[in-house]
Amino acid sequence: MLSGCLKEELPVPAYARGEGRTLDFCLGTGYQDQLWMDLSAGTIVNTNPKTAWDLAFESAPQGWHVLLNGSRMMTAWNMGPISIETACDTSGLYAGRTIDAPSGVLDSTAIGDWRNADDVYTIDLGYGPEGEWLGAKKMSLVSVDPTRYVFRVAELDGTNLHEVEVLKDPTRSCTSYSFSQGVLPIEPPIGAWDLVLTQFTHEFYDPWLPYIVTGVLSARSTRVAEVHTSDFANVSLTDTVAHPFSDRRDAIGYDWKTYSFVTSSYNVDPNFVYIVHDAEGYFHKLRFLDFYGSLGQTGCPRFEVVAL
Numbered sequence: 048m049l050s051g052c053l054k055e056e057l058p059v060p061a062y063a064r065g066e067g068r069t070l071d072f073c074l075g076t077g078y079q080d081q082l083w084m085d086l087s088a089g090t091i092v093n094t095n096p097k098t099a100w101d102l103a104f105e106s107a108p109q110g111w112h113v114l115l116n117g118s119r120m121m122t123a124w125n126m127g128p129i130s131i132e133t134a135c136d137t138s139g140l141y142a143g144r145t146i147d148a149p150s151g152v153l154d155s156t157a158i159g160d161w162r163n164a165d166d167v168y169t170i171d172l173g174y175g176p177e178g179e180w181l182g183a184k185k186m187s188l189v190s191v192d193p194t195r196y197v198f199r200v201a202e203l204d205g206t207n208l209h210e211v212e213v214l215k216d217p218t219r220s221c222t223s224y225s226f227s228q229g230v231l232p233i234e235p236p237i238g239a240w241d242l243v244l245t246q247f248t249h250e251f252y253d254p255w256l257p258y259i260v261t262g263v264l265s266a267r268s269t270r271v272a273e274v275h276t277s278d279f280a281n282v283s284l285t286d287t288v289a290h291p292f293s294d295r296r297d298a299i300g301y302d303w304k305t306y307s308f309v310t311s312s313y314n315v316d317p318n319f320v321y322i323v324h325d326a327e328g329y330f331h332k333l334r335f336l337d338f339y340g341s342l343g344q345t346g347c348p349r350f351e352v353v354a355l
Contacts, residue, residue: 067353069336072244074346077176078261081118082244083235086325086333089352093235097246098175100233103221104213105153108193111162112153114221115146117248119173119181120259122146123157128165131187132205140169140183146248146257151267151296161188169203172226174259184226200226220267241269241325242299244348249301261346262301270324271298277318282332284355287322303335313338313345322355330355 070089074080083093097118105112115121122144126135148155158168165187172181185205189197194215201208213230216222223233234240242263249260265271270292274282303319306312315335323331333352340347 067351069349069351071340071347071349073340073344074244074246074261075176077178078246078346079176081233083240084242084244085239086241086323086331086352087327087329087354092240093233095231095233096176098181099228100223100225100231101170101172102224102226103234104196104215104224106215106217106219106222108215108217110215111160111191112156113158113161113188113196115157115170116173117147117149118246118259119175120146120248120257121157121173122171122257124169124171125159126167126169129167130205131167131185131199131201132208134204135169135185136203137169137171137183140171144171144257146250149247149249149264149297149300151264158188162191238268238326241266241323247297247301249297260301262297262303263299263348264296265294265298265323266326267294267296268326270294272322273298274320274322275318276320279317279320279332279334279351282320282322284322284330290322292322292324304338 068089072082072091079096081095081097082091085092101116103114115123124140124143145157147157167185167187170184170186172183175181183203185201185203187199189199196213199208199210213222213224218236219234220237221234223231225231242265244263246259246261247264248257251258272287272290272292274286274290276282299321304313304315307314315338317334317336320332320334323333331352331354333350335348335350337349339345
């Protein structure tokens with residue numbers, strides 16, 4: 048006589064559990080690469096130089112956010128409703144610059160909500176793997192609709208002004224764009240990846256300071272819980288009751304390691320344990336074991352992963 052109105056949950060497919068595995072990946076000289084990872088498969092599904100792209104445009108039909116490449120410490124400076132053809136320089140950029148929040152929260156981007164304004168932004172392109180400055184551009188966003196973005200780009204002196212159209216890629220959460228090469232398939236398709244090993248820009252305070260760190264960011268479809276314990280073997284899903292999942296992109300972040308000025312080396316804290324709910328619905332626990340490769344090269348995180 049009675050019926051429920053709760054949507055029936057879909058069960059997660061059976062998944063072979065094992066004793067876990069150890070994964071090793073390297074970001075290359077100067078942390079030059081970004082490694083996009085499928086955690087269930089334990090494989091890298093895409094690799095690209097961090098210099099390959101500049102902007103990421105939210106791909107959803109109603110999406111309008113424009114993101115910066117934080118792996119290079121890109122920043123934006125809103126110069127207001129000036130003419131994009133007006134010559135300018137980078138004076139004042141340091142004090143007025145903003146970054147995308149490393150949490151990935153879309154209401155905390157450097158460019159912000161541009162839709163009802165006619166502002167011009169100076170875009171600092173950040174730094175390459177050798178610490179070289181990559182220059183700056185001026186940009187004015189014109190329009191967005193369910194399928195495309197339109198914006199204008201110029202050099203700082205107002206020359207080389209041109210209009211650009213970027214078609215949204217609905218298979219990816221963000222459509223990546225390079226000022227020199229146009230649209231590129233950087234971020235893997237939705238559901239194909241869970242974590243990206245990369246550098247990213249972190250915010251330090253007192254005083255405020257954007258700083259490049261090396262670590263792990265999550266896909267928007269991935270959730271992470273952090274459990275601080277030395278008993279990795281007994282960490283289970285029940286620990287997420289006391290340590291709830293977070294959808295922050297920097298939930299794993301960079302602070303599972305620390306730098307020793309005494310030894311001039313990085314030390315990994317294996318007591319940082321992360322429970323990851325991946326894009327396919329599976330659960331895993333992981334901890335980092337090292338930050339150095341077999342030849343002693345830095346930027347080669349090794350971590351242990353166990354399916355839950």
